[in-house]
Amino acid sequence: MKCDPELLEALVDGGMPPEQAAGVQAHAAECRTCGDELKWLRSERELMRRRAARAPLPARKLDQLWSGVEARLQEKPPARGWWRAMGFSTAVAAAAVLAFLAGRHAADQARHPAAPVEVSQAPGARYRPVVAKSDDLDAIDQAEVEWRDAAAEMEEIYQRERRAIVDPQQLARIGKVDVSLGVARHALSEAQRQAGRDVDARLAVLDGYSQYVQSLHMVVSDLEVSR
Amino acid sequence: MRIVSTLSPDAFRLGMDQDGESEPRAVDGSAATRHEQALVERARAGDDKAFRLIFDRHAPSVRRFLHDLLRDREAADEGTQEVFVRAHGRLHSLRDDDKLGPWLFGIARHVFHETLRSRRVRLVPAPPDNEVDLRPTPEATLMGREADEKLAEALAHLSEERRAALLLRIDHGLDYDEIRNVMGWTLAKVKNEIHRARLELRTRLEKYVGGRSE
Numbered sequence: 160m161k162c163d164p165e166l167l168e169a170l171v172d173g174g175m176p177p178e179q180a181a182g183v184q185a186h187a188a189e190c191r192t193c194g195d196e197l198k199w200l201r202s203e204r205e206l207m208r209r210r211a212a213r214a215p216l217p218a219r220k221l222d223q224l225w226s227g228v229e230a231r232l233q234e235k236p237p238a239r240g241w242w243r244a245m246g247f248s249t250a251v252a253a254a255a256v257l258a259f260l261a262g263r264h265a266a267d268q269a270r271h272p273a274a275p276v277e278v279s280q281a282p283g284a285r286y287r288p289v290v291a292k293s294d295d296l297d298a299i300d301q302a303e304v305e306w307r308d309a310a311a312e313m314e315e316i317y318q319r320e321r322r323a324i325v326d327p328q329q330l331a332r333i334g335k336v337d338v339s340l341g342v343a344r345h346a347l348s349e350a351q352r353q354a355g356r357d358v359d360a361r362l363a364v365l366d367g368y369s370q371y372v373q374s375l376h377m378v379v380s381d382l383e384v385s386r
Numbered sequence: 387m388r389i390v391s392t393l394s395p396d397a398f399r400l401g402m403d404q405d406g407e408s409e410p411r412a413v414d415g416s417a418a419t420r421h422e423q424a425l426v427e428r429a430r431a432g433d434d435k436a437f438r439l440i441f442d443r444h445a446p447s448v449r450r451f452l453h454d455l456l457r458d459r460e461a462a463d464e465g466t467q468e469v470f471v472r473a474h475g476r477l478h479s480l481r482d483d484d485k486l487g488p489w490l491f492g493i494a495r496h497v498f499h500e501t502l503r504s505r506r507v508r509l510v511p512a513p514p515d516n517e518v519d520l521r522p523t524p525e526a527t528l529m530g531r532e533a534d535e536k537l538a539e540a541l542a543h544l545s546e547e548r549r550a551a552l553l554l555r556i557d558h559g560l561d562y563d564e565i566r567n568v569m570g571w572t573l574a575k576v577k578n579e580i581h582r583a584r585l586e587l588r589t590r591l592e593k594y595v596g597g598r599s600e
Contacts, residue, residue, distance in 0.1 A: 172561075199592070203556050203588075206537055206591075207556050209533070210533070210534055210557075211446075214534075216445065216446040225438065227464075228470045323496055
């Protein structure tokens with residue numbers, strides 16, 4: 160049998176088939192290097208076992224720690240629920256606005272077809288402008304405020320999760336995510352700026368917020384899972 | 387300093403048993419694993435008692451791990467609580483084939499780094515965590531305390547990451563693959579770091595535990 164430190168460790172771990180264990184032990188008995196190594200492996204495990212046995216956490220201490228955990232769980236809203244619920248409710252609200260406006264817009268167009276309008280090449284103006292009604296824009300304004308809040312909350316959570324990253328490989332990966340999110344955020348701001356009072360462009364902005372928040376949501380979930 | 391004992395010096399340096407044998411680990415842990423999976427399922431469903439059982443089972447190891455890394459009793463307590471608060475919120479992300487222990491140590495490792503950043507815990511060799519010491523005899527008390535002090539000193543000389551990897555292996559019984567997941571390293575790096583950590587620890591403790599063959 161050749162010297163193999165991993166076999167020695169497996170022997171100390173236990174669970175090795177008896178025949179193989181006997182072979183490893185026989186080798187360690189004849190080979191001084193492996194014999195010393197095996198002796199040390201057993202010593203270090205025993206040191207750890209005895210240390211743990213000498214200072215167990217008493218029930219009183221465990222209760223005390225648990226009280227702290229329990230108190231924090233009680234003051235904490237249901238796990239992940241607050242921002243998820245917020246995201247979903249905002250999405251539902253925005254979807255309702257979109258459906259409402261899209262339906263009414265279609266009906267309006269059927270009754271009063273809009274005159275052809277030159278479509279600008281600007282990114283935020285690729286939708287055909289329509290004459291907006293004030294209540295349309297109010298609803299869009301409201302939805303946009305909700306999306307903006309949702310995006311801000313998600314950005315905060317993302318930054319918190321991001322600060323917790325210590326693994327160099329994960330840091331390198333998240334750097335690329337930062338760039339993508341930065342580009343998306345800039346595009347969204349630009350579209351928002353150009354949309355003005357154009358209902359279709361404003362709806363596109365809402366759609367952009369939805370995509371942006373969903374992207375953040377996915378990244379944050381991924382970071383949480385990987386922790 | 388050589389640690390004396392009323393028993394055979396070779397057998398009882400640093401608190402060793404006379405036979406020096408470690409107890410082999412259970413070969414078949416499947417029943418325990420199934421029990422733990424059932425607890426996780428119950429906890430996920432909102433059963434607070436199940437989560438308390440998980441806490442009772444794993445909090446001592448998690449706290450010992452954090453105390454070994456932070457060397458600060460208060461920080462270890464707070465860190466342990468933080469680990470379980472986070473675990474409670476993330477039980478849904480625990481996959482069926484994940485073992486709970488390594489998963490909790492993964493969270494603990496992040497908490498350790500965050501604690502270092504936020505509290506700037508002073509990382510100096512600290513006395514062993516013998517807040518409650520169930521020591522059977524005065525002789526054993528002296529021997530146990532000295533053993534723990536020597537061990538704490540030796541561990542304190544290891545870098546934090548190396549110390550974490552070694553402790554996960556020899557104190558908490560994680561295998562190399564589980565440590566790879568906790569540390570986020572390659573398997574080769576895990577083996578290399580543990581090998582180096584073991585050599586360093588051995589160099590510092592060998593004179594107490596028993597030297598190489600003459």
